[in-house]
Amino acid sequence: MGTDQLSHLKRLENESIQIIREVAAEFRNPVMLYSIGKDSAVMLHLALKAFYPAKPPFPLLHVDTTWKFKEMISFRNETIKKHGLELIVHTNQVGVERNINPFDHGSSNYTHIMKTEALKEALDKYGFDAAFGGARRDEEKSRAKERVFSFRNSSHAWDPKNQRPELWSLYNARVSQGESIRAFPLSNWTELDIWQYILAEEIDIVPLYLAAKRPVVERGGTLIMVDDERLPLQPDEQVQEKLVRFRTLGCYPLTGAIESSADSLPEVVREMLIARTSERQGRLIDHDDSASMEKKKREGYF
Amino acid sequence: MNKREDFSKETAFAEYISGQENKGLLRFLTCGSVDDGKSTLIGRLLYDTKLIFEDQLSALAKDSKKHGTVGEDIDLALLVDGLEAEREQGITIDVAYRFFATDKRKFIVADTPGHEQYTRNMATGASTADLAVLLVDARKGIITQTRRHAFIASLLGVRHVVLAVNKIDLVDYSQDRFNEIRKDFEQFAASFAFETSIAIPLSARFGDNVCGKSDNLNWFGGPTLLGHLEDVETAHVNAETPFRLPVQWVNRPDHTFRGYSGTVSGGTVRVGDKVVVSSSGKTSIVDRLVTYDGDLEEAIPGQAITLTLKDEVDISRGDVLATSCNRPEVSDQFASHLIWMSENSLYPGRPYLLKIGGKTVNATVTEIKHKIDVSSLEHLAGKQLDLNEIAFCNISLSQPIAFDPYEVNRETGSFILIDRMTNETAAAGLVWFGLRRAINVHRQALDINKAARGELLNQKPAVLWFTGLSGSGKSTIANALEKKLYDLGKKTYVLDGDNIRHGLNRDLGFTEADRVENIRRVAETTKLFVDAGLITLVSFISPFHSERDMARELVEDGEFYEVHVDTPFETCAERDPKGLYAKAKAGEIKNFTGLDSPYEAPANPEMRVSTQDKTPEQLADEILHRLQSDGVI
Numbered sequence: 001m002g003t004d005q006l007s008h009l010k011r012l013e014n015e016s017i018q019i020i021r022e023v024a025a026e027f028r029n030p031v032m033l034y035s036i037g038k039d040s041a042v043m044l045h046l047a048l049k050a051f052y053p054a055k056p057p058f059p060l061l062h063v064d065t066t067w068k069f070k071e072m073i074s075f076r077n078e079t080i081k082k083h084g085l086e087l088i089v090h091t092n093q094v095g096v097e098r099n100i101n102p103f104d105h106g107s108s109n110y111t112h113i114m115k116t117e118a119l120k121e122a123l124d125k126y127g128f129d130a131a132f133g134g135a136r137r138d139e140e141k142s143r144a145k146e147r148v149f150s151f152r153n154s155s156h157a158w159d160p161k162n163q164r165p166e167l168w169s170l171y172n173a174r175v176s177q178g179e180s181i182r183a184f185p186l187s188n189w190t191e192l193d194i195w196q197y198i199l200a201e202e203i204d205i206v207p208l209y210l211a212a213k214r215p216v217v218e219r220g221g222t223l224i225m226v227d228d229e230r231l232p233l234q235p236d237e238q239v240q241e242k243l244v245r246f247r248t249l250g251c252y253p254l255t256g257a258i259e260s261s262a263d264s265l266p267e268v269v270r271e272m273l274i275a276r277t278s279e280r281q282g283r284l285i286d287h288d289d290s291a292s293m294e295k296k297k298r299e300g301y302f
Numbered sequence: 303m304n305k306r307e308d309f310s311k312e313t314a315f316a317e318y319i320s321g322q323e324n325k326g327l328l329r330f331l332t333c334g335s336v337d338d339g340k341s342t343l344i345g346r347l348l349y350d351t352k353l354i355f356e357d358q359l360s361a362l363a364k365d366s367k368k369h370g371t372v373g374e375d376i377d378l379a380l381l382v383d384g385l386e387a388e389r390e391q392g393i394t395i396d397v398a399y400r401f402f403a404t405d406k407r408k409f410i411v412a413d414t415p416g417h418e419q420y421t422r423n424m425a426t427g428a429s430t431a432d433l434a435v436l437l438v439d440a441r442k443g444i445i446t447q448t449r450r451h452a453f454i455a456s457l458l459g460v461r462h463v464v465l466a467v468n469k470i471d472l473v474d475y476s477q478d479r480f481n482e483i484r485k486d487f488e489q490f491a492a493s494f495a496f497e498t499s500i501a502i503p504l505s506a507r508f509g510d511n512v513c514g515k516s517d518n519l520n521w522f523g524g525p526t527l528l529g530h531l532e533d534v535e536t537a538h539v540n541a542e543t544p545f546r547l548p549v550q551w552v553n554r555p556d557h558t559f560r561g562y563s564g565t566v567s568g569g570t571v572r573v574g575d576k577v578v579v580s581s582s583g584k585t586s587i588v589d590r591l592v593t594y595d596g597d598l599e600e601a602i603p604g605q606a607i608t609l610t611l612k613d614e615v616d617i618s619r620g621d622v623l624a625t626s627c628n629r630p631e632v633s634d635q636f637a638s639h640l641i642w643m644s645e646n647s648l649y650p651g652r653p654y655l656l657k658i659g660g661k662t663v664n665a666t667v668t669e670i671k672h673k674i675d676v677s678s679l680e681h682l683a684g685k686q687l688d689l690n691e692i693a694f695c696n697i698s699l700s701q702p703i704a705f706d707p708y709e710v711n712r713e714t715g716s717f718i719l720i721d722r723m724t725n726e727t728a729a730a731g732l733v734w735f736g737l738r739r740a741i742n743v744h745r746q747a748l749d750i751n752k753a754a755r756g757e758l759l760n761q762k763p764a765v766l767w768f769t770g771l772s773g774s775g776k777s778t779i780a781n782a783l784e785k786k787l788y789d790l791g792k793k794t795y796v797l798d799g800d801n802i803r804h805g806l807n808r809d810l811g812f813t814e815a816d817r818v819e820n821i822r823r824v825a826e827t828t829k830l831f832v833d834a835g836l837i838t839l840v841s842f843i844s845p846f847h848s849e850r851d852m853a854r855e856l857v858e859d860g861e862f863y864e865v866h867v868d869t870p871f872e873t874c875a876e877r878d879p880k881g882l883y884a885k886a887k888a889g890e891i892k893n894f895t896g897l898d899s900p901y902e903a904p905a906n907p908e909m910r911v912s913t914q915d916k917t918p919e920q921l922a923d924e925i926l927h928r929l930q931s932d933g934v935i
Contacts, residue, residue, distance in 0.1 A: 005602055006327075006602070006604050006605070007324055007325055007326065007327075008325050008326060008327035008403075008407070008408040010604075010605075011327045011604060012327075013606075014565060014604050014605055014606040017565075017606035018550070018565045018606050021550045021551045021563055021564075021606070022550060022660075024551060025550055025551050025619055025660065048594060049593070049594040049595075049606075050563070050606070051551075051553060051563075052592070052593065052594040052608070053553075053555055053559060053561075053592065054553050054554070054555035054559075055555070137398075137399045137401070138400075138401045144398040144399055144400065145396045145397065145398045145399075160396075161396075163396065164726060164727045165422055165423075165425075165426045165643050165727050165730070166426060166727075167425065167426050167429035167430075167716070167718065167730045168429045168430060168712065168713065168716045169430075169565075169713070170657055170658075170716065170717065170718050172657070172718060172720055172725070172726075172727045174655070174720055174725035175725065176725065187399070188399065188401070188410055190401045190403070190408075192403070193408070
């Protein structure tokens, strides 16, 4: 049990470090999923802290759908270089050959093939028995009941009705051949905690989180950034320069920008505090129906 | 309450951010029975602290029409009932964690369901909670469930409770009714060792006295629920307990640095302190307290640190570093409370894995001292422990470990039991005290040992453990093999299931609990015979993995040969040498292996023999060859 002498951010930090160390100690071949977003930035920062002065004893894995923002990829490469880490980049080659994209195949098919399937493929290919993810319980209702050590069967499926009880900070790390766990060190963090921590610790994040003039088109009530020439424009769509930023980052055709003038971290936190919409709003894949995340997770989505 | 609306002003925001740096954290759990309005209360807290966003609100309005139970109003409970199944059934089936914050504190709420799985779920939520909110319906008052919840919270070391008297609107905000309930509560709360306990009237549905004062309850002089949660002092005792650092990870980037990483779980530690390694008793001086943000002079409970020592001491994951003047107990036996969380019942003698801190060891429950009826708190006798039952047990370990009583230290006094076959978390345990027996009864060291006895007999002692269905041919093969070994001048003995049941085990029946005990005694007897230097042939159905593994672990590596006599059920039933299958099919024998009791076939036996195409003689020869090539004979 913690103590009131530690602030809530320090308590969260310490808890996460304990989880990260436990995974490294208990599993044969762990990997850290690195999605380049703000949660990944915090998770990586915590991993650097957990093993200091050594480097984290596991590689990072980025599942690249080939539709990420350009700035994300350059930020990823710089971060890896700066900390001298090992990075594995995995792309679903079959998907690339079949030119699976968010426009012709729909966001849900595209996500399934280029993210969910690609992730499973990478985990199988390298034989990882534990994968860290930056998911938080406050993100979405079905996540609120997920364990810190979330068990997956040999086909990567999650069974929400049959989860192992998790008491104290004692995590059951036993898996059979082919089974694995997803570990969520940020389970108890909220979006606000993440931003406050980034601010307090001066953690580098992708500049897309800060407001800047960017070329966007309005599509179905959402602002989509024209990150490269692959974005097909409808006849009535016009590219406009707008002062925008992103609350979450993913594939650029599926990530909505918000109009904002918050161009510094304190400004972002301030905007966050008076925000009226939750962050998943910017993610187009969640809108289908309110139980859609639970379905995706059962199929092996992170 | 929050003052977020003011953030348009620069200065207000700057003040807010600096205030956030020192904000504390309170973890609490909510418990109540079905329909006490628990989910509604949490929904209310989230709603009133403005943690609900517009898009969630519009999803909620949609969901309320589909699943809502409060007519035209928005059903706040739907905010927190997460999984599809429970939204349809209108119940909460698993522990869920919620988050909200005010300007004073951040809150993590463990929302635990009140129906049948409550013990397991509540214990889970309570294990990390500082405070428990017990919900009651003002119309019903304190009920049996409330007592159960208070008991479980108290057992798990929750020191602060709030009785939330909900639905006070349905008793017309009656002060008399509230006072009645409060008196009941004070009476029964006194029997537990809570540091603070308070009853608060409220209506989650209408928001009375949840986050703000209510005119309807102007007779109540106490705080609002949120006000109490913000202000209650949960000063932790951990800082005054002796220093403990369970080692999680040995940090060795190169030969110049060797650090021990872990989270301080009690007391404080300073550079220069003398510490002891619990398992070996070796001592050293703390050299550095290393963190990414720079070295510390002192570390307090809850801090994840890396510690280095002045001397080279052998320390690995699972060791506990402790202050040398107040050491944890080290023993291979202790008494503890167990909360059983698996569908598969506990039988004394069955082996499990026990995880405590960073250490995982083999463990068996040697005795269920008593079970506890969580409603009446009466002690009951019991031979087995079922899902959601709590018992006081003696536990024996394969090697000594360091621990503290749970009351003293929640981290070094708690453990889980893991089922070795399914890997599920079978139980949560709270150490009560160490059993000195293990320390005071020293083993008698004998000069003549097993190897010496084997040498004299010109053989290596070994166990041939024949397992298989009744009538599969175990005893026939064992008998043939023993004759061959005898002819070679080897010293052998056969332990046969039927024969043992006439003597040593004649007090045992065929229930699962008795079957476990049956094998335990045979396994211990086998161990003695092997120690005597004999090649021991065991012919037992032994249907369960876990008991066969237990027998295997009692002897040394390489001494145990599991021989699966793999004869199909149909063939055994056809042979039916003792007429048992006929009787079992007629219902005259209960719990018959292969019929109404399971047989778990070995996954990786040393040998698997089939009687389908070979004679017992041929099979005995095969086994004999294996023993020769392994150098046993």
